[in-house]
Amino acid sequence: MRNQPCLKTIVMVLLRTKKRTSAGNDFSQVEQQKAPKRKLKEFDDEISSGSEDGDLPPPVKDLPDSSDEDETAQEKKMRLTKKYLEQLQTVHAKDDSDNEKDVVGDILKEDVLEKAGRLQRKIADLCVQPSEDNITRLRGHKLSVTCLAVSASKGVLFTASKDCSINKWCLNTHKKLFTVKGTKPKPNQKAHSAHVLSLALTTDFKFLASAGKDKIILVWNPDTMEYVHTFRGHRNTISGVAFRLNSTQLFSSSHDRTVKVWDVGIMSYVETLYGHQESVEACDSLTRERCVSCGGRDRSARIWKIVEESQLVYHGHTGSIDCIRYINEEYMISGSDDGSICIWSIMKKKPIVIIRDAHKDEKKNNWISSVAALPNSDLLATGSSNGLIRLWKCSDKFLQLLPLFDISACGFVNDLRFTDKGNHLIAAIGQEHKLGRWWSIKSARNSTMIIPLKQNI
Amino acid sequence: MESASESENDASSEILSEDESSNELESDVETDSSDETTEEKPPRRPLISDKVAGTRTKQMSLQELIQMRDRIGTKQFNEQVLKTEKNTKKKFKQADFKRENKNRPQELSSKARVPKIREIIHVPREQRTNRDPRFDNLCGTEYDEELFDKRYSFLENIREREMKSLKQQLVKNKSKASDDQGKLKYLITRMEQQNSAKKDRMAKREALRQWKKEERTKVEQGIKKPFFLKKSDKKKMLMQMQYEQRKEKGTLNKLEARKEKKKKSKESRIMPYQRRTTAT
Numbered sequence: 001m002r003n004q005p006c007l008k009t010i011v012m013v014l015l016r017t018k019k020r021t022s023a024g025n026d027f028s029q030v031e032q033q034k035a036p037k038r039k040l041k042e043f044d045d046e047i048s049s050g051s052e053d054g055d056l057p058p059p060v061k062d063l064p065d066s067s068d069e070d071e072t073a074q075e076k077k078m079r080l081t082k083k084y085l086e087q088l089q090t091v092h093a094k095d096d097s098d099n100e101k102d103v104v105g106d107i108l109k110e111d112v113l114e115k116a117g118r119l120q121r122k123i124a125d126l127c128v129q130p131s132e133d134n135i136t137r138l139r140g141h142k143l144s145v146t147c148l149a150v151s152a153s154k155g156v157l158f159t160a161s162k163d164c165s166i167n168k169w170c171l172n173t174h175k176k177l178f179t180v181k182g183t184k185p186k187p188n189q190k191a192h193s194a195h196v197l198s199l200a201l202t203t204d205f206k207f208l209a210s211a212g213k214d215k216i217i218l219v220w221n222p223d224t225m226e227y228v229h230t231f232r233g234h235r236n237t238i239s240g241v242a243f244r245l246n247s248t249q250l251f252s253s254s255h256d257r258t259v260k261v262w263d264v265g266i267m268s269y270v271e272t273l274y275g276h277q278e279s280v281e282a283c284d285s286l287t288r289e290r291c292v293s294c295g296g297r298d299r300s301a302r303i304w305k306i307v308e309e310s311q312l313v314y315h316g317h318t319g320s321i322d323c324i325r326y327i328n329e330e331y332m333i334s335g336s337d338d339g340s341i342c343i344w345s346i347m348k349k350k351p352i353v354i355i356r357d358a359h360k361d362e363k364k365n366n367w368i369s370s371v372a373a374l375p376n377s378d379l380l381a382t383g384s385s386n387g388l389i390r391l392w393k394c395s396d397k398f399l400q401l402l403p404l405f406d407i408s409a410c411g412f413v414n415d416l417r418f419t420d421k422g423n424h425l426i427a428a429i430g431q432e433h434k435l436g437r438w439w440s441i442k443s444a445r446n447s448t449m450i451i452p453l454k455q456n457i
Numbered sequence: 458m459e460s461a462s463e464s465e466n467d468a469s470s471e472i473l474s475e476d477e478s479s480n481e482l483e484s485d486v487e488t489d490s491s492d493e494t495t496e497e498k499p500p501r502r503p504l505i506s507d508k509v510a511g512t513r514t515k516q517m518s519l520q521e522l523i524q525m526r527d528r529i530g531t532k533q534f535n536e537q538v539l540k541t542e543k544n545t546k547k548k549f550k551q552a553d554f555k556r557e558n559k560n561r562p563q564e565l566s567s568k569a570r571v572p573k574i575r576e577i578i579h580v581p582r583e584q585r586t587n588r589d590p591r592f593d594n595l596c597g598t599e600y601d602e603e604l605f606d607k608r609y610s611f612l613e614n615i616r617e618r619e620m621k622s623l624k625q626q627l628v629k630n631k632s633k634a635s636d637d638q639g640k641l642k643y644l645i646t647r648m649e650q651q652n653s654a655k656k657d658r659m660a661k662r663e664a665l666r667q668w669k670k671e672e673r674t675k676v677e678q679g680i681k682k683p684f685f686l687k688k689s690d691k692k693k694m695l696m697q698m699q700y701e702q703r704k705e706k707g708t709l710n711k712l713e714a715r716k717e718k719k720k721k722s723k724e725s726r727i728m729p730y731q732r733r734t735t736a737t
Contacts, residue, residue, distance in 0.1 A: 257571055263531060271530040273567040277577045298577050304567055310554060312562040349562040 115287075117329020119376040123422045124393035127379065127453040129405040137447040140167050140176050144430020144446050145414060149199040149208065152419035156222065158208060159428060159448050160196035166210055168225055171424075171450070178225045185214065190227040192218065197434060200241040202248065207264050209250055211238035217252055219264060229267050233260060239435075240282040242291065251291040251304075255279035259293050259304060273304045275311045286326045286375065294321035294334055301334055303346060314344055316351040327373040331398050333380055335368025341382055343398055353401045359384035369433060372416035372425070379453075381425055383413025385441065389427055389451075407451055411444025425451045603662065620648055664698050665691070 085104070092103045113119035143162035150157045150171070157169040164182020169175065185193040194213035201208050201222060208225075211217040215238060217231040236256035243250055248265035259280060261270040277298035285291045294301045301314040301324055319338030326332050332344050334351075341358045342351035359366040359382070366384040373380050378394040380401070391404040407425075415428040427449040432440050517525070526534040554564035590596040627641050668686070675681045686694070703709050709717065 261530075261532075266531065268527055269530050271532045274570045275565060275567055277571060277575050303562075309567050310564050311567045312564050314562050346562070348560050350560075 114328070114376055117286075117288075117331075119328055120394070120396075120398075121377040123374060123377040124379040124391075124404060127391065127404060127422070130407065130452050130454065132408075134452050135407070136174050136450045137445070138169055138174060138176070138450070139445060139447045140169075140179070141165065141446050144412065144432045144434065145428040145448055146195065146197055146212075146430065146434040147199045147415045148417055148426055148428045148448060149201045150417050150419055150426055151201055151205055151222075152421070152423070154205055154222075156205075157426060157448070157450075158199050158201070158222070160192075160199050160210055160212075161428075161430070161446065162195045162432070162434070164192040164194060164196060164212075166192075166196060166199070166220075166225075168222075169448070171419075174450070180220070180225055188230075189214075189216075190218070192216075195434075197238065198240045200243045200250070202243045202264070203246050207243075207248070209241045209243065209252075209264070211241045211252060213237045215254075217241060217250070217262070219267075229264075231262050231269065233269055233272075234258070236279070239280060240284075240293070242283050242285045244285045244289065244291075245287045249285075249289070249306075251283050251285055251293075253280035253283035253293045255296075259283060259291065261291075261306060271306075273306075273311065275302055275304075275313075276300070281321060282323050284325050284332075286329055288329055292324055292326060292332055294324040296320045296322070299336075301332070301344065312346065314349055314351075316342055316344075316349075316354070322368060323371045325371050325373045326375065327380070327394070327398070328376045333371050333373055335371045335382055335384075337367040339365035339368060339384075341368060341371065341392075341401070343394070343401060345398065352398060355401055358382060358390065359386045359388065361386040367433070370413050370416045370428075372418055374418040374422045377422060379418070379422055381416050381418070383409070383416050383427060385412045385433070385439070387411075389413055389416065389425070391425075391453075409449060411441050411446075422453060425453055427451065602658070606659075616648065616652075620645070620652075623648070661695050664695060668694065 085108075088104045088107060092107070110119055110121075138157075138159075141159065141161035141163060142165075145159050145161045148157060148159045152171070155171040156177075157171050158166060159169065160166045166180040167176055168178040170177055180191055183189050183191045183193055192210065192212055192214055196210050196212035198212065199208065199210050205222055207228065208220040208222040209217055210220065215232070215234045215236060217234075217238060218227065219229040219231070220226065221228055231250075231252075234252065234254040234256055236254050238252050238254045240253045241250060242252075243264075248263055249270075250262040250264055251259060252262065253259045257274070257276045257279060259273040259276070261273065262268070263270050276293070276295040277300075279296045280293050281296045283291055283293040289306045291304045291306070292301060293304065297320050299315065299317045299319070299321060301317075301321060303312040303314075305311070317334070317336045317338070317340065319336040319340070321334050321336045324332060324334040327343070330346050332346070333341065334344065335341050335358070338356075339358055339360060340354055340356045342355075343353040344351045357365055358368060366386045368382055368384050370383045371380065372382075380392040380394065381389060382392065383389045387408055387410045388406040389409050390406050393402050393404050394400070395402065409427055409429055411429040411431055412433050413427050414430050414434040417426050418424070419426070429444060429449060430446050431442065431444045432438075522538070525538070554566075556562070556564060588595075623641060623645050627638070627645065630638060630641075672681070672684055676683050700709075700713075703713075704717075
């Protein structure tokens with residue numbers, strides 16, 4: 001096997017990176033401890049039914065073995081990674097025979113980069129401007145749609161709006177599956193009584209969290225849309241919620257200048273993070289035990305390191321930062337109300353790319369109301385109120401940001417999300433900005449747009 | 458080693474969630490064993506109270522402990538109440554975090570609460586201006602009474618109306634003898650005195666202005682060089698003017714009237730007989 005030596009080095013790097021990320025409450029580990037008797041056959045089934053693009057099977061850490069105490073931790077890791085490699089090779093054995101490429105090696109390389117936070121899949125070049133007939137609009141909310149959450153693997157989309165309701169849609173049939181209507185404010189309310197500003201889904205599709213102006217976070221079961229739990233504690237509007245990938249940690253940012261950490265596994269509040277000088281407008285999180293949040297008027301973006309109890313502060317915007325998303329573990333994109341978009345590297349206190357007047361039209365420089373990034377790739381999207389959703393491509397190492405094409409969307413683009421592989425972009429459109437009624441675009445329709453970005457493979 | 462600590466964490470969380478049932482079981486087991494009085498006791502599952510530190514928390518029921526955990530957060534709860542082992546990566550509380558180079562972002566503690574009086578937008582020290590309004594040109598020049606009165610002349614009408622209404626009130630409530638009447642009277646007299654004082658000031662100002670005007674015309678005509686009154690001279694002039702006004706009115710007080718009379722008599726003594734009557 002001509003690739004044996006390079007595989008070995010990859011495995012060693014994998015071991016090192018696996019060790020680094022194993023500290024902290026990995027959801028997958030908790031899962032395994034509760035169900036230790038999983039057989040290898042089940043693993044194979046999971047791999048084959050899932051995607052083929054390097055979707056990782058859960059880390060093979062705690063399989064039952066007889067000789068646990070005899071070997072050291074290092075040896076155990078070696079054994080487990082060897083097993084992981086064997087699995088990958090068995091799955092991709094047919095691919096290997098077809099072409100000369102080392103598919104397993106590529107997958108491992110991507111793994112390493114992803115964990116290090118430097119993966120950048122080249123997807124932007126494969127995107128094509130969609131035609132108007134291919135774009136579907138889902139209409140089901142009475143007032144402006146403010147936020148959305150999507151699970152492409154289950155084919156389900158959740159949207160929430162200013163009319164305090166949450167809708168569940170099917171992505172394939174474009175039909176509304178369920179509605180949770182708003183209620184009047186009650187002591188033990190099981191629905192929202194004010195604008196819902198943010199939605200978040202766990203990776204394993206077990207919990208849906210929604211939060212908004214009524215200062216509570218409601219947790220739902222996404223399959224049945226049953227109410228599960230309420231998290232109280234915030235003292236002002238909650239502007240954003242985000243789940244950490246592959247875990248039950250929930251981060252919430254609020255206008256009371258705090259970011260709170262909750263655990264949905266044990267349904268309790270964990271801690272509060274202080275530091276923002278003004279209301280926090282948005283938050284996002286990836287696999288690491290970190291959360292990025294952007295402050296409004298204090299013009300700062302902060303990364304909160306939960307384990308070390310510290311924050312990293314980034315300055316560079318001249319206006320209030322309204323939205324922020326992770327691109328991969330080391331880069332993030334933010335949009336502000338002076339019309340500028342910034343790409344940040346977590347190593348630099350100032351942004352590496354600034355694009356001013358990103359959504360300017362004849363009347364004014366429009367506020368950037370939402371940004372979205374396809375994780376671990378080079379495709380970005382920004383939305384504002386000038387009637388266009390602009391797609392961007394990052395150059396190598398994120399040194400440049402180049403516009404790709406525009407999609408017309410009349411109204412305020414309050415939220416944008418890509419599906420997992422970047423096949424679709426979903427936009428939440430409203431007649432008003434999600435935070436208030438400064439303008440009202442009467443010609444817009446309160447709807448959710450599902451935009452296919454055809455990828456010519 | 459890591460897995461050990463994690464398992465302990467999970468064990469503690471398991472204990473938290475399953476404690477109700479285990480507590481009941483424990484009590485049953487103990488009574489059984491005491492009844493039988495066997496030598497060996499069945500292995501005891503660790504109770505939450507064993508791990509809880511401090512007597513107060515040991516006495517708290519499970520409900521209260523859960524409420525406390527919801528209030529302070531699981532992280533603090535685990536640290537202080539359960540005293541679980543910390544991670545292998547020891548949490549060190551750095552007073553200041555040092556960054557490797559200037560381009561790195563600033564690192565701060567995330568547990569320091571932000572006070573209400575806080576700096577939202579940073580203004581560098583060079584741009585921060587501290588101004589004393591006493592010495593600042595922008596806060597107005599020296600107090601010019603004339604200008605001030607001109608600018609706020611609209612208040613005179615309001616003051617008149619207020620005086621009228623106060624007097625009316627006084628008349629209305631004449632029958633009721635109360636504290637308010639006293640206050641009203643005080644107010645009215647105050648306003649009247651202020652009024653008269655103001656009139657005096659204005660009269661003085663007028664007189665001075667007249668004098669200045671005359672001087673100016675004389676200077677323009679070339680008769681005189683510009684002449685500025687001393688303070689004492691000013692005072693004299695004004696006193697003279699007031700005296701003359703009062704004489705015309707006839708409101709001279711006794712002292713002044715006597716002086717006037719004396720002066721007259723003195724003058725008339727010196728004056729020749731024929732001119733005495735005309736001199737008055």
